[in-house]
Amino acid sequence: xxxxxxxxxKVIVKPPISSIGIPGWIRENLFSSxxxxxxxxxxxxxxxxxxLPFLNWALIDSSWLPDANCRESDGACWSIISSNYKIILFGxxxxxxxxxxxxxxxxxxxxxxxxxxxxxxxxxxxxxxIISLVIMGILLKGGILGLExxxxxxxxxxxxxLLLSVFGLTAAYPLxxxxxxxRQSKMPVIKTFCVFYIELIRGVPLISLLFxxxxxxxxxxxxxxxxxxxxxxxxxxxxxxxxYVAEVVRGGLQGMNKGQFEAADSLGLNYFQTMRLIILPQAxxxxxxxxxxxxxxxxxxxxxxxxIGLYDxxxxxxxxxxxxxxxxxxxxxxxxxxxxxxxxxFFMSNYSRKLEKELDTGL
Amino acid sequence: xxxxxxxxxCLTVLAMSTFAMAGTLEDVRAKGWIQAGVNxxxxxxxxxxxxxxxxxxxxxxxxxxxxAVFGSPDKLKxxxxxxxxxxxxxxxxxxxxxxxxxxxTLSRDTALGLDFCQVNYYDGQGFLIPKxxxxxxxxxxxxxxxxxxxxxxxxxxVADYFRANGMKMNPVVIEDTAELAKAFFAGRxxxxxxxxxxxxxxxxxxxxPGDYMILPEIISKEPLAPAVRHGDNQWxxxxxxxxxxxxxxxxxGITSKNVDEMLKSNDPKIKRFLGVTKGIGxxxxxxxxxxxxIIKMVGNYGEIFERNVxxxxxxxxxxxLNALWTDGGLMYSPPxx
Numbered sequence: 001x002x003x004x005x006x007x008x009x010k011v012i013v014k015p016p017i018s019s020i021g022i023p024g025w026i027r028e029n030l031f032s033s034x035x036x037x038x039x040x041x042x043x044x045x046x047x048x049x050x051x052l053p054f055l056n057w058a059l060i061d062s063s064w065l066p067d068a069n070c071r072e073s074d075g076a077c078w079s080i081i082s083s084n085y086k087i088i089l090f091g092x093x094x095x096x097x098x099x100x101x102x103x104x105x106x107x108x109x110x111x112x113x114x115x116x117x118x119x120x121x122x123x124x125x126x127x128x129x130i131i132s133l134v135i136m137g138i139l140l141k142g143g144i145l146g147l148e149x150x151x152x153x154x155x156x157x158x159x160x161x162l163l164l165s166v167f168g169l170t171a172a173y174p175l176x177x178x179x180x181x182x183r184q185s186k187m188p189v190i191k192t193f194c195v196f197y198i199e200l201i202r203g204v205p206l207i208s209l210l211f212x213x214x215x216x217x218x219x220x221x222x223x224x225x226x227x228x229x230x231x232x233x234x235x236x237x238x239x240x241x242x243x244y245v246a247e248v249v250r251g252g253l254q255g256m257n258k259g260q261f262e263a264a265d266s267l268g269l270n271y272f273q274t275m276r277l278i279i280l281p282q283a284x285x286x287x288x289x290x291x292x293x294x295x296x297x298x299x300x301x302x303x304x305x306x307x308i309g310l311y312d313x314x315x316x317x318x319x320x321x322x323x324x325x326x327x328x329x330x331x332x333x334x335x336x337x338x339x340x341x342x343x344x345x346f347f348m349s350n351y352s353r354k355l356e357k358e359l360d361t362g363l
Numbered sequence: 364x365x366x367x368x369x370x371x372x373c374l375t376v377l378a379m380s381t382f383a384m385a386g387t388l389e390d391v392r393a394k395g396w397i398q399a400g401v402n403x404x405x406x407x408x409x410x411x412x413x414x415x416x417x418x419x420x421x422x423x424x425x426x427x428x429x430x431a432v433f434g435s436p437d438k439l440k441x442x443x444x445x446x447x448x449x450x451x452x453x454x455x456x457x458x459x460x461x462x463x464x465x466x467x468t469l470s471r472d473t474a475l476g477l478d479f480c481q482v483n484y485y486d487g488q489g490f491l492i493p494k495x496x497x498x499x500x501x502x503x504x505x506x507x508x509x510x511x512x513x514x515x516x517x518x519x520x521v522a523d524y525f526r527a528n529g530m531k532m533n534p535v536v537i538e539d540t541a542e543l544a545k546a547f548f549a550g551r552x553x554x555x556x557x558x559x560x561x562x563x564x565x566x567x568x569x570x571x572p573g574d575y576m577i578l579p580e581i582i583s584k585e586p587l588a589p590a591v592r593h594g595d596n597q598w599x600x601x602x603x604x605x606x607x608x609x610x611x612x613x614x615x616g617i618t619s620k621n622v623d624e625m626l627k628s629n630d631p632k633i634k635r636f637l638g639v640t641k642g643i644g645x646x647x648x649x650x651x652x653x654x655x656x657i658i659k660m661v662g663n664y665g666e667i668f669e670r671n672v673x674x675x676x677x678x679x680x681x682x683x684l685n686a687l688w689t690d691g692g693l694m695y696s697p698p699x700x
Contacts, residue, residue, distance in 0.1 A: 071570075084413045092415045153440065214448055218455035229442075229457070309403065309445040319411070321541045322404040324677040327568040328545055 058335075070329065077329045081336050084320045088333070091156010091311040097148060101159050104136040108162065116351055118358055152230055156311035158340065160230065164302040164312065165344075168237040169295050175238065176245025177284070181275065183246065184253055194246070201243035206301050209236040214308035233305050241298040248290045252283035285359050292352035296345050303341075313337050387459050387591070387598035388432070388648070396438045399425040400458040403443025404540075406564060407672040407680075408464050408484075417441050420671045421462040424483045424589060427605040427661050428460060431653045436660045446515060450475050453592060460602055461590040466516060471590075478595075479588040480603040481610070483664075484560070485684035485693050487581035488520050491547070491555040491562045494576055498554075501580035505530040510543050510552040512536070520583040521556045544568065554578075558585055564678045600647055604699075608654040611636060611696035612663035614687055619662040622655060636699045643699050654699065664694060 018024060030040040061075025070077035081088070086095050093101055111132055114120055140159065143149035155163065182194035201209070213232040221227065256279055264274035284291075303314040311319070317333045320326055326333075391397050401409035401421055409419040426436040442458050453461045454476060464486075465471070467479040490501050498504060501524070511518050513536045525532040535552045537543040544565045547555040555565065559581060566575050589606065591599050612618070615633055617625050625633055634640040637655045644651030661667065668685060672678045686692025 087411065087413050087415055092411060095415055151440070153442065211447075215451045218451060218457060221455065307445065307447070309443050309448050311403075311443065318539065318541070319404040320413070321539075322410065323406050323412075324564050324568045327541050327565075328548075330541055330545065 076332050077326075078332055078336075080320065080326045080329045080332050084326070087157070088313070088316045088320055088336075089157045090159060091316050092154040093156060093159065094148070094150060094154070097142075097150075100139045100142070100147070100150075101155075104139045105158070105162065107132050107136055108166070112347075116354070118355075152228055155230070157316045158313050160305075160311060161302055161313045163230075164234055164237055164305065165299045167234060168241060168302065169298060171238045172241035172298065173245055173291070173295070175242035177249050177280070179242060179246035180249035180253060183250055198243045198246050201240055202247070206236070206240050206304055207307060209240055210304060210308050212236070229308070230310060233308060233310055237298065237302060240301075241294065244294045244298070245291060248287050248294055249283065251290070252285075252287035253279065255286055256283055285356075288352055288356050288359070292349060296348050299344060299348070300341060313340065387595050388601065391432060391459055395433075396440050397425070397429055397432065397460060398440050398442060398458045399428075400442050400444045400449055400452050400461040400463050401425065402463045403441075405464060407560070407676065407678045409441075409443075409462065418671065420484060420667060421464060421589075423661055423667045423671065424606055424609070425460065425462045427609055427657045428602050430657045430660050431601055431605040431608075431649055434650065434653075434656050450477065453477060453590060456592075459591075459598075464587045465590055466585045467588040467590075468516075476593045477590045478593045478599050479590050480599060481606040482586040482588040482693075483606050483609075484587040486558040486560050486585035486587055487684075488517055488556060488583040488585065489559040489562055489581050490578040491557075491566055491575055492553065492578060493550075494574055496553055498578070501578045501582065502528060502530075504532070504554060506532070507553040508533040508535055508551070510535045510537065510547045510555045512540065512543060512557065513538060516583070516585075517557055524582040540565075560672065560678065560680055563680045567677050567679055597648060601649065604647060605653075605657060607696045608636075608657050608699070609661070609664040609667060610687070610694045611699055612654070612658045613665045613694070614689070614696060617658055617663060618666055619658055619660075622658045626655070632698070632700075 015024075018027065031037045056075070058076045061073055062078055063070050063073055063075065064078045064082060066079055066083040070079055086098065090098060090101055111129060115125065115129075138144065138147070140155060141150060141152070179194050179198060182190045183198065185191045185194070210233060213236040214229060217232060218227075260278055260282065261274065264278045269277065303312060305312050306315045306318070309315075314337060317337050321330050321333055399422075401417070401419070404410055405419065407419055409417070409421040411417050422441070425439055425441075429439045430436050432438070442452060444452050444458075444461075444463055449461055449463050449465065450471070452458045461477075462483075464484070465479075466486075467482065471477055472479055490504070492498055504525075509521055509532050511521055511534050518534070518536070521532070521534070535546065537546055540557075540561070543555065543557075546552065547565070548569055555562065557565070559577065562577050566572050566577065569575050589602055591602055612622075615625075615630075615636060617633065617637070622637070626637055626639060628634065631640065635643060637658075638644055638650075638652035641651050644653055647653075650656070662670070665687075668682065669675065672680045674681060682690070682692060684693050686694065688695040
């Protein structure tokens with residue numbers, strides 16, 4: 001051991017080289033006992049034999065360029081993505097004007113990023129959201145300002161997935177809060193209606209609601225009147241998600257201390273003021289984690305529209321896979337869309353954690 | 364009062380749109396396009412390519428109808444439909460015509476309130492097996508594991524066939540066509556059953572197509588035909604004779620390439636068909652040269668077949684039952700006169 005004399009005669013003993021830095025960390029954490037040593041060796045070898053072949057398949061033996069002859073190589077065929085990304089990401093949107101959906105999505109993503117920071121939450125951001133939504137609608141739909149009109153039926157791929165989820169989630173959340181308040185209400189009609197609605201919707205799977213909207217509902221409309229299939233699916237998703245949000249919010253409302261209500265009463269606030277100023281801000285804060293789980297699962301549930309023949313991200317991928325040329329490369333295609341879904345879901349859960357931390361008042 | 368007004372407007376709109384449904388033809392002409400229900404993910408029949416352009420035998424047949432009504436093959440909007448949603452979409456008026464490889468059956472024709480038009484593809488269910496299984500006939504498949512798609516008539520047909528022949532089978536049911544093929548090539552089952560048109564396509568994408576064969580037995584009849592709503596006779600006639608025009612042109616030897624020369628033909632059958640001699644257009648309520656336009660812009664049945672599913676495509680299907688009656692097939696058109 002090396003002793004050094006420094007700083008007015010104090011003796012500083014350096015730790016042995018084997019217990020600091022990387023070797024030290026490895027020894028401390030991976031090989032601290034015979035049992036841990038065995039575990040480490042087993043896990044490393046499992047990783048070695050699974051990750052390496054995967055990397056080899058995914059990165060080294062793989063083909064990336066469009067129209068590569070994939071059947072001749074053993075590796076991953078990312079060509080399925082590079083040849084078909086337009087149809088996978090944008091469905092039947094006319095391919096010569098793809099800059100329009102790309103700009104719209106870019107706008108949406110940048111607004112979402114700006115809105116992450118609560119310091120920017122002000123009236124200006126609110127107006128920019130409204131204006132941007134209008135611009136996005138114009139960009140996608142066209143028909144004015146010399147932009148070619150594009151039918152909603154042709155919106156597909158990620159446009160449809162984002163449309164269904166962004167509008168689905170933003171509409172379902174307030175609706176869910178209203179339903180939760182209605183369920184707590186003392187007025188019998190409203191209360192019964194809300195309980196009935198929530199239990200009915202929660203009692204059936206989303207698939208059956210989607211089938212109702214796509215197969216049964218059109219038969220009740222008079223002949224010749226048809227409501228767009230995307231709109232019908234959108235309404236089904238909103239109704240479904242709202243019921244789940246309502247139950248989560250109810251949990252938050254019931255968790256509120258009775259004293260909060262009494263304090264509001266003693267200040268002379270009426271019902272709406274009580275809810276808006278005192279109860280809801282606290283209740284919604286406690287239920288951030290469960291409501292984000294509901295919203296994340298609702299986002300992923302939008303892929304169920306596949307079964308009613310809407311061309312969301314999953315369906316456009318499946319369509320590509322049904323072409324003989326690309327049949328059998330499903331792993332690559334599904335990995336690609338899994339990454340897209342993961343990025344979106346990760347963003348949501350990450351944001352909810354951040355929000356939770358910022359709003360934490362220690363109560 | 365305002366609510367009443369809104370209600371009144373809504374009801375008027377509803378009433379007017381109900382009125383507008385009187386005839387699909389007028390309806391289609393008024394809106395300027397035909398809404399066609401198609402498969403959406405069936406290569407060779409109805410599917411968009413990577414540029415988003417719709418292609419397939421069913422799609423081209425629908426284009427023939429568009430040409431007949433509007434004189435242009437592009438006055439079409441496609442609604443991709445699943446096996447479950449296709450009939451409702453037609454019944455509810457969401458689409459005007461259904462070109463989605465639908466098998467014509469009695470109960471669909473009657474109980475579902477549909478009308479089927481001329482068959483545009485005669486299909487039938489068969490078996491694809493690996494050659495190393497050493498089986499020469501479907502009768503030898505006793506005890507086999509069978510890969511099959513769920514929810515279609517396919518599943519029922521194969522069960523019926525095995526029962527009728529006193530054989531046992533173990534079905535392996537997989538939802539997606541591509542996944543089904545993958546399972547079969549991986550050896551999950553002894554044979555794959557589907558419509559013969561599908562089997563050809565599946566065999567074509569096998570790792571070694573030469574290792575697989577389609578058994579000679581065809582165990583079901585699947586006449587795939589376009590459908591319209593029951594009771595709209597004029598519209599049914601138009602769809603029917605648009606498809607028949609494709610077949611008739613092939614019988615008469617008219618193709619998209621020689622159709623202009625054929626205008627000068629002295630054959631009265633050809634003259635009537637191409638509208639040189641007037642008559643058929645007025646009878647059906649379309650332009651006199653509707654058949655000429657169809658052949659000029661879409662081609663005859665043989666051309667459509669070869670372009671989408673024929674021997675030089677990835678599906679590589681031979682004409683078989685879909686050859687003209689003169690070549691031993693079933694395609695036969697009544698005279699256009």
